[in-house]
Amino acid sequence: xxxxxxxxxxxxxxxxxxxxxxxxxxxxxxxxxxxxxxxxxxxxxxxxxxxxxxxxxxxxxxxxxxxxxxxxxxxxxxxxxxxxxxxxxxxxxxxxxxxxxxxxxxxxxxxxxxxxxxxxxxxxxxxxxxxxxxxxxxxxxxxxxxxxxxxxxxxxxxxxxxxxxxxxxxxxxxxxxxxxxxxxxxxxxxxxxxxxxxxxxxxxxxxxxxxxxxxxxxxxxxxxxxxxxxxxxxxxxxxxxxxxxxxxxxxxxxxxxxxxxxxxxxxxxxxxxxxxxxxxxxxxxxxxxxxxxxxxxxxxxxxxxxxxxxxxxxxxxxxxxxxxxxxxxxxxxxxxxxxxxxxxxxxxxxxxxxxxxxxxxxxxxxxxxxxxxxxxxxxxxxxxxxxxxxxxxxxxxxxxxxxxxxxxxxxxxxxxxxxxxxxxxxxxxxxxxxxxxxxxxxxxxxxxxxxxxxxxxxxxxxxxxxxxxxxxxxxxxxxxxxxxxxxxxxxxxxxxxxxxxxxxxxxxxxxxxxxxxxxxxxxxxxxxxxxxxxxxxxxxxxxxxxxxxxxxxxxxxxxxxxxxxxxxxxxxxxxxxxxxxxxx
Numbered sequence: 377x378x379x380x381x382x383x384x385x386x387x388x389x390x391x392x393x394x395x396x397x398x399x400x401x402x403x404x405x406x407x408x409x410x411x412x413x414x415x416x417x418x419x420x421x422x423x424x425x426x427x428x429x430x431x432x433x434x435x436x437x438x439x440x441x442x443x444x445x446x447x448x449x450x451x452x453x454x455x456x457x458x459x460x461x462x463x464x465x466x467x468x469x470x471x472x473x474x475x476x477x478x479x480x481x482x483x484x485x486x487x488x489x490x491x492x493x494x495x496x497x498x499x500x501x502x503x504x505x506x507x508x509x510x511x512x513x514x515x516x517x518x519x520x521x522x523x524x525x526x527x528x529x530x531x532x533x534x535x536x537x538x539x540x541x542x543x544x545x546x547x548x549x550x551x552x553x554x555x556x557x558x559x560x561x562x563x564x565x566x567x568x569x570x571x572x573x574x575x576x577x578x579x580x581x582x583x584x585x586x587x588x589x590x591x592x593x594x595x596x597x598x599x600x601x602x603x604x605x606x607x608x609x610x611x612x613x614x615x616x617x618x619x620x621x622x623x624x625x626x627x628x629x630x631x632x633x634x635x636x637x638x639x640x641x642x643x644x645x646x647x648x649x650x651x652x653x654x655x656x657x658x659x660x661x662x663x664x665x666x667x668x669x670x671x672x673x674x675x676x677x678x679x680x681x682x683x684x685x686x687x688x689x690x691x692x693x694x695x696x697x698x699x700x701x702x703x704x705x706x707x708x709x710x711x712x713x714x715x716x717x718x719x720x721x722x723x724x725x726x727x728x729x730x731x732x733x734x735x736x737x738x739x740x741x742x743x744x745x746x747x748x749x750x751x752x753x754x755x756x757x758x759x760x761x762x763x764x765x766x767x768x769x770x771x772x773x774x775x776x777x778x779x780x781x782x783x784x785x786x787x788x789x790x791x792x793x794x795x796x797x798x799x800x801x802x803x804x805x806x807x808x809x810x811x812x813x814x815x816x817x818x819x820x821x822x823x824x825x826x827x828x829x830x831x832x833x834x835x836x837x838x839x840x841x842x843x844x845x846x847x848x849x850x851x852x853x854x855x856x857x858x859x860x861x862x863x864x865x866x867x868x869x870x871x872x873x874x875x876x877x878x879x880x881x882x883x884x885x886x887x888x889x890x891x892x893x894x895x896x897x898x899x900x901x902x903x904x905x906x907x908x909x910x911x912x913x914x915x916x917x918x919x920x921x922x923x924x925x926x927x928x929x930x931x932x933x934x935x936x937x938x939x940x941x942x943x944x945x946x947x948x949x950x951x952x953x954x955x956x957x958x959x960x
Contacts, residue, residue, distance in 0.1 A: 377735075378431060379438040380422060381726025383718050384479070386443075387413045387570050387626040390719035391421035392750070393429050393436075394726050397735040399512075401428040402750040402809045404719050406625075407933040413570045413625035417479075419486040424752060433483065433490035440497040440729035441479060442504035442721030447528040451549050455529075459613065497732070499725040501527025502689075503544065508724030509688035510537035511731070512745035513711040516738070517684065519676050523669070524689035525555030527718070532672070532689075534601070536680055540731050540738050551613035552605045554668055555690050557595055560610060560631040561661040565654050566644035570626045571811075576658045577696050578843040579650070581888035583659030590639050591657075591664045601675030603668045609636040650842070666697045666704075673705045683708040688724070692716030692868070693811075695892050699870035702860060712868035714748035714810035747900035748814055748866055751807025752933060756953045759935050763955060766939060770957065773943055778956045783903070790951050791910035794822050794920060798948035799835055801925055803938040804903055808931070812867045813924035814894055815848060815904030817931050817938075819947070821883065821921040823847055828883035828921055835946035836927055844892065847884035849919035850908050851895040857881075857919070858893060867894045883921050894922060 379394040381402075392402035401424070406412055408420035426433060483492050499507075505522035520542055521534045531553030535544040558573050567575045594609050607613060610631055617629045637643060644654050673685065685707045687698070692712050701710055713720055763770065763777055770777060780786035794800055800820045808814045819836060821828045829845055846867055855861035859872040870892045878885045885891060898905045912918040925932045927945055932938045935952055942950040942957065950957040 377438070378429060378436045379440060379726045379729055380425065380436050381722040381724070381729075382418060382422075382439065382441045383720075383722045383725075384417050384441055384443075385415065386718055387415045388717055388719040389414055389416055389418040389421070390715070390722045391418045391425050392722045392726055393425040394730055395429060397727075397730045397737065398739070399723060399745070399750060401425045402715075402723055403752065403807065404715075404930075406930040407751065407807065410930055410937075411625055412930055415624065415626045417482045417486070419482070422486070428752075433487045433492050436492065437494040438497060438729055438733065439479070439492070439494065440499050440725035442499055442501055442527070442718070442725040444498035444500045444528055446498070447500040448530060448547075448549065452529050455550060497725070497729045499728045501721065502530055502533035502547065503542075503728055504721040504724035505688040506533060506535060506537070506542050506544065506724070507728040507731075508715075508720040509686035509692075509711065509713055510542055511540070511727040512713060512723065512739065513686045514744055514746070515684045515686060515709070515711060517682060518686045518711070519680050519682050519684065519707075520686045521672065521676065522689040523554055523672070523687070523691035524718075525553055525559065526550055527721075531555060534672070534676055536682065537686065540736060546600070548602055551607060551610070552603060554603065554665060556610065556612055556631060557605060558661065558665055558691065558694075559628065560636070561591075561657065563628075563630055564632055564636070564640065564643045565658055566646050566648060566650075568646055570628060574693065575840065575843065576661060577694065578840075578886075579655055579658040580662040580696070581659070581886055581890070582842060583652070583655035583657070585660050585663050586656045587640065587660035588663060591660050593639060594636070595664060595668060597668060597671045601672040603671065609633055609639065662696060665694065666700065669694070669697050670700075670704045673701065673707065677706045684711070685709070686711045688713060688716045688720060690717040695868050695870045696890075698868055699860070699890070702862065710862070710869070712866065713745060714808070714812065714814075714866040714868075716810070716868065719810065746865060746897070748809045748812070749806040749816055749901070750809040753806040754935050754953070756955070759952050759955050762935050762939065763957070769943065774960050775943075775957050776960055778958070780954050780956065783906075783954070786951065786954060786956065787903075787906050787910050789956065790949070791907055791914055793949055794820055794911055795914045797822055797825055797828075797831075799832060799946075801938060801942050801947050801950040801952075802904075802907075803925065803932065803935065803950070803952045805901070807933055810866065811931075812894070813922060813931055814866065815896060815901050815922065817925040817933075818848075819923045819925050821845075821923075823881040823884040823919055823921045824915065824917060826882040832923065837923065838928065844886040844890075845884055845921050845923050846892045846894060847881065847919045848894045848896050848904070848908060848922040850905060850912070851897050853918040854893070854895050858891070864893050864895045865897065865900070867892050869893070880917060881919065884919070
């Protein structure tokens with residue numbers, strides 16, 4: 377039985393495919409379209425998933441989408457009666473609903489020669505998030521939490537997962553949302569693009585908590601783990617704020633009101649200098665978010681007395697808060713899946729549907745999602761043909777090409793060049809699912825070099841200097857370098873680096889002494905693991921600096937994109953499967 381799961385007509389559109397309840401493939405549409413956070417119908421991701429499964433659309437029995445227009449209908453009607461929205465907002469929601477209901481039409485258009493004869497399942501947004509967190513987690517029992525912007529008129533939901541069942545206990549409904557709270561403050565600090573919240577997390581350690589009292593006027597904590605926004609400071613409940621372009625990424629209008637500006641002063645315009653005031657607002661915004669987040673978690677642990685927590689939703693990407701869960705709550709185990717945001721709702725919709733239609737068997741340990749390598753891969757022969765095709769361009773760029781028959785030699789060469797301060801493009805295996813580069817589509821550097829951040833930003837990334845780079849560390853050595861020992865396969869937690877170790881790895885140590893680590897395992901990514909082990913032999917440091925293989929675009933998917941990025945930047949070396957392209 378094949379099930380396609382979708383996140384469609386929303387930012388980070390994506391698709392996945394299950395075969396008999398086991399994930400075969402998953403990818404975001406942006407990787408194929410080359411437009412960040414692409415929104416719309418994920419036709420290219422669907423086509424690739426079908427190709428990877430070796431089937432056509434007519435072989436698919438079920439399609440599951442992480443949205444249900446009928447969900448929470450009563451709550452919607454009560455809110456509309458009490459708070460009549462503006463006409464343009466009503467028309468926009470109606471158009472969105474029509475578009476989402478045209479799923480079959482989209483399949484007919486994109487697959488004219490294949491007739492889908494199965495069933496389409498609309499899975500409530502947070503049900504999909506909860507499934508994406510719990511059904512692929514290592515837990516047989518866990519509290520499950522979804523914290524998001526909005527989906528199907530709710531922003532937050534929680535329940536208890538046992539076996540294959542998830543008992544959804546409660547929700548926080550529109551218009552109250554931690555995602556909207558954080559996005560509004562992100563916009564206020566001058567970061568306007570969809571998904572820029574991570575910049576606020578990176579900026580926060582440079583600030584001080586001088587705006588806590590003001591920001592506490594924006595949001596208040598309520599009994600039973602809930603919270604409320606002070607709606608005088610927000611306009612999302614009255615006006616149309618979100619634009620979703622079919623052939624582009626989503627855009628969001630300003631979410632805050634004039635009263636918000638009076639409380640915190642003038643908002644920063646994009647491109648304006650970042651002052652200490654902006655850094656202090658970022659610090660205070662993150663601190664108040666954590667207050668609300670831990671309020672939810674501590675309430676849930678007290679209520680359910682379960683020590684494991686599985687988290688999804690867009691706010692699941694707040695790796696700074698995630699890294700403090702074990703310190704600020706009684707929970708003892710955490711699982712945050714690799715695509716915690718709306719893209720991950722595709723696998724949640726698929727797994728929720730699998731269990732709804734009778735798939736009773738829970739995933740076996742070996743099939744659980746302890747890695748994120750669910751995307752496209754390319755053979756050595758494919759790479760060879762590309763390099764032959766581009767031979768002239770490569771030669772004109774004064775680069776040499778070498779093929780390695782022995783993996784050990786390739787690993788030794790690469791580790792040695794990293795230790796010499798070179799910047800390496802590392803392309804191998806299946807592309808990562810989710811936004812993080814985890815050793816298959818990565819740019820790698822030496823974490824010991826204080827100037828490596830500047831080198832990367834000058835040569836390739838061209839991003840804000842306050843944003844940290846991440847360490848990939850072999851999992852056996854985490855406790856030697858970090859204050860907390862935990863499995864962090866997807867870079868979803870930020871932990872404090874041990875104080876006595878920080879001077880050794882300045883390139884991956886943030887200003888507050890933290891690092892957003894990735895723990896690397898031999899059984900999930902042997903080639904990357906061996907590379908880090910070899911680097912440790914040379915330097916004594918069991919980690920490398922790891923950042924995403926891109927230059928202000930989606931992470932590279934194909935060898936063509938990896939080669940183009942290498943050639944147009946000042947990267948020193950590209951390792952592409954068993955081939956090395958090196959600047960002379």
